[in-house]
Amino acid sequence: MNLSDIVVLQVIPRLNSGGAERTTLEIAQALTRVGAKAIVVTEGGRLADDICTAGGEVIKLPVASKNPIRIIANIWKIRKIIRDYGATLVHARSRAPAISAFFAARWQGVPFVTTYHSTYSQPRREPFKSIKNFYSSIMARGDRVIANSHFIGNLIAQRHQTGNDRVRVIYRGLDSTYFDPEKITPKAVAAMCAQWGVDENDRVVLFPSRISPTKGQMVVIEAVAQLGPALKQGLKVVLPGPELATPDYIALLQQRIGQAGLGDIVKLVPECRNMPVAYLAADVAIGGSLIRPEAFGRTAIEAQGMGCPVIANQEGGPAETVLDEDAVGVDAFTGWLIPPENPVALAVALEKALSLTPAERARLRTRARAHIMTRFNADQMRIDTLAVYDELLGCDLAVFYKKIVKQASL
Known part of the structure; x- marks a missing residue:
């Protein structure tokens, strides 16, 4: 598969100032730098312009909603985006949109990746605990599940019995050019x-x-x-x-x-x-x-x-x-x-x-x-995430990004 044929669709509720949002931007930047296409489905936010500046595309959908009717409707909308843009992989970063993205990706037969960004606290009492755990379990149903720390990796294994064959621990990274x-x-x-x-x-x-x-x-x-x-x-x-x-x-x-x-x-x-x-x-x-x-x-x-x-x-x-x-x-x-x-x-x-x-x-x-x-630089996080995409797509995104980073350092 040529890198120009790769289209990664990231789904996140909003693009404001959190760690998940900034990581979404950083992956979009990495994808466009290697010649792939980056699409982000979101309700919007102040980082949306940065996605576009990096060469990505933002598609606005009400994916922050936890309304079951809205979540179901978004399945069809995200499926249409996957089909129309030729998305080759879907990456979800929050629970409500992950439900829609999961079924849309499965429907279209494309790989589905999640990042387990939070501890997703649970009620202490049943049946509320079981209901909340079921809701959070969508984040452990990816073909690959990215944990942003070993602490979260262990939590995923304990809470959802997800095997190590699907979980990848990838630390968030700091952009050394911005934080300088x-x-x-x-x-x-x-x-x-x-x-x-x-x-x-x-x-x-x-x-x-x-x-x-x-x-x-x-x-x-x-x-x-x-x-x-x-x-x-x-x-x-x-x-x-x-x-x-x-x-x-x-x-x-x-x-x-x-x-x-x-x-x-x-x-x-x-x-x-x-x-x-x-x-x-x-x-x-x-x-x-x-x-x-x-x-x-x-x-x-x-x-x-x-x-x-x-x-x-x-x-x-x-x-x-x-x-x-x-x-x-x-x-x-x-x-x-x-x-x-x-x-x-x-x-x-x-x-x-x-x-x-x-x-x-x-x-x-x-x-x-x-x-x-x-240990926690943004380029390493990008390389490790692209390597996860490579596992599922059989391509060399991470290899090409490494070359770009190496050339920039010379």
Whole structure:
């Protein structure tokens, strides 16, 4: 099969700012670079233009809907897209659209790939647990099932009894050209601080996760409340994105911030869309949920890639990406792993991070970026994903992409 004959159809609810969305874009970029065609079926989002700029095509369908009637209707619509565009492989990245994509792909006789992007939490009680597990099982029904961490690979095996012959662990990767500290000017960092209402001399704790009870902003507030007066002096805790959160939860956070006397320390700021600058403006970042295990933990590798010390949940994907001080020692660590829902442990980790000397911080910055660029770079993720497509299509997408990467590095 010629590479120009390969048409990969990715299906994702929306194209906004999450890890699944950015991975969709990165795979579309890789496909077009080797001469294949990339199509993305989605409801839209701000990354849609980037797909088109990369040479891909975006087709808008209401695939975010969980309405059974809509899901069934989408089977016929996606099947028509597969037929009209000559799609040779379908790759689904979320449950509701995966149901439609699965039946459409089977109907047209093309390979079906899924990426298990989340832990897909389950109710504790039956029959709700069984129903939710059945709903999530569509993500384990691909001809190949991509897990974005070994943690997720093990979860798939335990929950769905999916064999290793179909599961491929592929870590998400960091785009080294976008997350590049050398491209960020001091002026850009100063502008970010000004947007946050933070002085450049302040010590900044950044928690760039969606503001939600499942992420753990309340744990951060409780931890900061436990810090001593010296550490609180000149400290700012930045929580981006209150406009995207539920008003009730924001009100609850603001109430607790006031009760703890942290009104001058904890700042709720608008959503940040320039994360490379944000990480350079921070002294320490909290990577991912402090409540539930993260499937992978994109913010943890982003922070490390920008040389920012990171604190993350010891359960889930970050345990595979963060080099914990207690595990690897003071000469090799890139952050701290702490138990979930533990403000005491978070307070201890914050004290360590905020107490780093300039020399210690500089050494950490160098080794953290090297760690991420070596093991979690975007090109390796692209190569590994294209290799999965190769397994099913009998082609050489990964080989050609490797050549492109090698030539670009010369």
